[in-house]
Amino acid sequence: MWKTLFERQSRLLPGRACDAFVEGMKDLPIGPEQIPNFEQLSEALMKRTGWQVVAVPGLVPDDVFFEHLAHRRFPSGQFIRKPDQLDYLEEPDVFHDVFGHVPMLMNPVIADYIQAYGQGGLRAKKLGMLEKLARVYWYTVEFGLVRQAEGPRIYGAGIASSATETVFSVEDDSPNRLRFDLERVMRTRYRIDDFQESYFMLDDLDELLELAHIDFAPVYERVASASEYDPGDVLATDSVITRGTGRYHAAKKQA
Template identity: 35%
Template sequence: MSTAWKRTPVSAAGRLGRADEHPGRHDRDYRQRRDALAARAAGHPVGAPYPGVQYTEDEHRTWRTVYDALRPAHQAHACGAVLDALADAEIPAEGVPQHADITPALRARTGFALTLAGGVVPNERFLGAMEHGYFHAVQFVRHPAVPLYTPEPDVLHDVFGHGIHLSSPRIAELYRVIGRAANRVRTAEALDILSRVYWYTLEFGLVAESGTPKTFGAGLLSSYGEIGEHKGREMRELDVRAVASTQYRISSYQPVLFAARSFSHLEDTIGEFCAEFDDETGQRLGLPRLPRDRG
């Protein structure tokens, strides 16, 4: 697991950006805080206990700003499966929750728990932990100067995106299905293919409802600027071969999004692909070998 500030390695952990674009790059106090919280994850075993964070009033204020912006945006733009999950998700309005406050509700609904990440987690660990009901989440908060944008996953992304997802048994099962497939394969190429399926569905997927693409992915749900704004993007119907052949961008808005015809279509697409997935799937389907640097 990398906790480095300088470099943005390839990962399926969420939306990432380059350090030179980070709003906190010239803020030494912010960087120290962020890096100290990230460093806690070094060598941390999946599922092991870890301490909470004494969040500052500034961090709680950032949370409230994002909460106030996202709640109506979710109601306006999220798909039905997410709205159902939201009704059950216990997201506090007043400030940044501890992971330990979020996990018991997830465990009760779907068996999932948050486990500590420092930022970027290698595909094998990140995806593989999902089979066993662990989702890697960070503790640090985005820079307060730009509360509605983050170039890297932060605790707000993890809670407003994945925390909502993992309150729903149907959505949580998709995480497990991808995790199961990840644990079946050995090659980096196979994991890369799965990371693209993960990225274009669970992170940035859409689900059509009455012909309108509605927001599903965690990266969209947690990004006020992206949740309902798809102008200038290529929108394609979900096709797993196309997804598995499409490189994703980690440092800017996604130029291509894929919309399932329905939530059942999304479930079937991920389920069927992952059920048969192995190290030879890419070759069998004639998928291109894509460069590994997506920065």
């Protein structure tokens, strides 16, 4: 199963994944032959960005997840999907976690950002703002796009580990591609059952460093009572990179 998934994504990602993902993959002890050894992955990560990969049986409680990230430990599922889950499973497995996330952890910006997210998650939970912060993770670490000279490129693990969403996210005319804005993202719901209706794009990964160092408290105050947006909404205030047709999700609703 690992070999099937690895080879399929390796064919799809060139020209669609961002440079940082491609570089991270080249520098890791990872290939199609076998599921990577977590100790070897951790050794490579530790030398580059001080991260390590730790095995978990599945989804872990929020406190545990944030505690791991805050201390530069990335929790990875220790199971792999079954053949009938080749294209989609709701609970992240070892392919999603290792193939999707670990290459980007070789990038110092992403490494610092995800650690800051773990620290921020512990605070957000105490403030009752976890749902808002989770949307930031979703639309960046999981389903983020970044602008390169050649066009939109993938850095989010949820896209990078999915064959169908890899193509859909950067080439299909259906989804919206919007300029990333922190408060806009915090107010936007997302899809967990299908492709995203909107993707938020950074001009540069370095923008995530700003998010790693800002004080979220006043942001939470502003968004706490603000209205929320559906995944496919496009606002007059949005910086629109690509206005989607919505064709894909409209067809699903009719069906």
